[in-house]
Amino acid sequence: MRKTELTRFRKLLQEEKDRVTSSLAKHEKIIKHTDDQSGLETGKAHSNHMADQGSDEFQYETTIKTANTEGRYLYNIEEALVRIEDGSYGKCIECNKAIGIPRLKRLPYTRMCIECKEKDEAGTL
Ligand SMILES: [Zn+2]
Structure with a gap:
C-alpha cells in the first residue's frame, strides 16, 4: 500500500x-x-x-x-x-494477500480479504 x-x-x-x-x-x-x-x-x-x-x-x-x-x-x-x-x-491475516482498497474504504478495520472473509463466514476456512 x-x-x-x-x-x-x-x-x-x-x-x-x-x-x-x-x-x-x-x-x-x-x-x-x-x-x-x-x-x-x-x-x-x-x-x-x-x-x-x-x-x-x-x-x-x-x-x-x-x-x-x-x-x-x-x-x-x-x-x-x-x-x-x-x-x-492492509494485508489479509489468512492468505497474506493485499486487501483491496475499496474493501478497506468500506471497512477500514478489516483483517481479512473478501475471499477469506466469505470462507470464514461459511465456516470453510
Ligand atoms: Zn485472504
Whole structure:
C-alpha cells in the first residue's frame, strides 16, 4: 500500500476512534448512572416521573447493547491502528494477500480479504 493511502487510513481510523470513544464514554455514564440511581439521566429533571418503568428498562438494555457493540468496534479500530504502525495493515491475516482498497474504504478495520472473509463466514476456512 502506498504511504499516502496508509496515512489517509490512519487519519480515518483515528477520527473514528475519537468518535466511538466519546460515544462509548457517554453510554457508560448513562449505564453507571442508571445503576446508581435506577433511573435514566434524561437531562430534564421533571420528565423522570413521566417515563414508565418499562421504557426506562428498555432504554437501559439498548444502551448496554450499544455500548457493547461500540466496545468491540473500538477494539477493532485500535488493532487496525497498531497494524498501521507495525506495517501489517492492509494485508489479509489468512492468505497474506493485499486487501483491496475499496474493501478497506468500506471497512477500514478489516483483517481479512473478501475471499477469506466469505470462507470464514461459511465456516470453510
Ligand atoms: Zn485472504
